[in-house]
Amino acid sequence: EVQLVESGGGLVQPGGSLRLSCAASGFTFSTYEMNWVRQAPGKGLEWFSFISPSGSPIYYADSVRGRFTISRDDAKNSLYLQMNSLRVEDTAIYYCARKTVGTVYFDYWGQGILVTVSS
Amino acid sequence: QSVLTQPPSVSGAPGQRVTISCAGNNSNIGAPYGVHWYQQLPRTAPKLLIHDINNRPSGVPDRFSGSKSGTSASLAITGLRAEDEADYYCQSYDISLSAWVFGGGTKLTVL
Numbered sequence: 323e324v325q326l327v328e329s330g331g332g333l334v335q336p337g338g339s340l341r342l343s344c345a346a347s348g349f350t351f352s353t354y355e356m357n358w359v360r361q362a363p364g365k366g367l368e369w370f371s372f373i374s375p376s377g378s379p380i381y382y383a384d385s386v387r388g389r390f391t392i393s394r395d396d397a398k399n400s401l402y403l404q405m406n407s408l409r410v411e412d413t414a415i416y417y418c419a420r421k422t423v424g425t426v427y428f429d430y431w432g433q434g435i436l437v438t439v440s441s
Numbered sequence: 442q443s444v445l446t447q448p449p450s451v452s453g454a455p456g457q458r459v460t461i462s463c464a465g466n467n468s469n470i471g472a473p474y475g476v477h478w479y480q481q482l483p484r485t486a487p488k489l490l491i492h493d494i495n496n497r498p499s500g501v502p503d504r505f506s507g508s509k510s511g512t513s514a515s516l517a518i519t520g521l522r523a524e525d526e527a528d529y530y531c532q533s534y535d536i537s538l539s540a541w542v543f544g545g546g547t548k549l550t551v552l
Contacts, residue, residue, distance in 0.1 A: 357541070359487075366443060367479075367487060367530055369541040383540055417486055426534045426541070427477035429498070431486040 324348040326418050326432035333438045338408050344401040344418030344432055352396035355421040357428060358403050360414035368414075371403065375423065386412075408439045444469060445531050445544035452550040453521045461516045461547045463531030469542055471512035474534040478507055478516045481528040481546075490529070491516065518549070526551045 330342040344356070358371040370383040371392040380392055391404040401418050416435050419428035446464040453459040463476065470476050478491040489498055491507040494514065504519045518525055531544040 366546040367532075367543040369543065372541075381539065425492070426474045427489060427492045427532060428479075428487075428541075429489050429492070431488065434486050 324420070324430045326420065326430060328416060328418055328432045328435035331416065331435035331437045333440065334408055335441050336408060336410055336439055338439070339404070339406045340408065340437060342403040342405065342416055342418075342435060342437070344403075346399045346401065346418075346420075349420075351394075351399040353423070355423055356392075356394060356401045357419045357421055358390075358392060358401075359417045359419050359428070359431075360412075361417070361434070362411075362414045365414075372421075373401070405437070408437075410439050413437060413439045443545040444535055444538065444542040445533065447529075447531060447544035447547045449545070450548045450550065452552055453518075454552045455521055455523065457521050458517060458519045459521060459549065460518075461529050461531075461549070463514045463516070463544050465512050465514075465533060467512060468537040469512075469533040469535040470509065470514055472534070472536050474536070476507070476509055476514040477532045478505075479530045479532065481530065483527070487530065521551055523551050525549060 325347045327345045334340050359369050370386045372381040373392045389407045393402045418432045420430040475493040479487040480490045481487045494509045495507040506517050508515050528546045530546045535542045
């Protein structure tokens with residue numbers, strides 16, 4: 323059974339940093355593209371980061387480029403998101419989402435983790 | 442402001458048929474990247490419902506179907522059931538933005 327489990331969320335002050343993790347199981351993690359998608363409270367879904375199976379290429383949405391860094395450790399079957407210079411508008415539920423190479427959709431999602439940026 | 446445009450809400454009685462529209466342009470839905478749909482039940486993560494216009498992953502009932510015409514797409518739900526009450530999102534890839542994009546979501550209420 324495919325499972326994606328996010329961790330590392332919480333409350334952080336504006337300008338602060340946080341690192342999210344996504345533990346994968348039930349599939350060959352190293353062969354899949356991985357993404358981060360977020361959902362602000364009461365709002366819709368926003369894709370913002372992608373990493374290929376080899377670790378390159380990496381893509382970011384304009385809203386996070388230069389502040390967030392996506393990475394992966396295939397030996398640990400884990401995806402990471404380093405978030406720096408956090409803003410109030412980064413408050414959201416953060417989901418890791420799997421994508422098969424050659425497709426354009428996200429076939430499995432984690433349960434999500436809440437990040438709250440507030441003073 | 443989402444790249445793909447969906448109605449904020451739709452509703453229907455049990456057993457009825459409802460459709461949810463998703464409007465885009467030639468950079469996303471009109472491009473050869475397909476359109477995909479997700480169901481988000483209350484307080485849960487999104488789940489893939491339809492991919493590549495009208496393909497259902499294993500376990501998704503055939504009451505759910507999709508279609509596309511030009512730069513717009515639709516999700517149809519027949520035989521509406523109480524458990525279908527959820528938020529539904531369309532998604533595509535936008536070649537101009539070089540980004541995966543979503544619609545703003547449509548809340549389905551089963552009356």
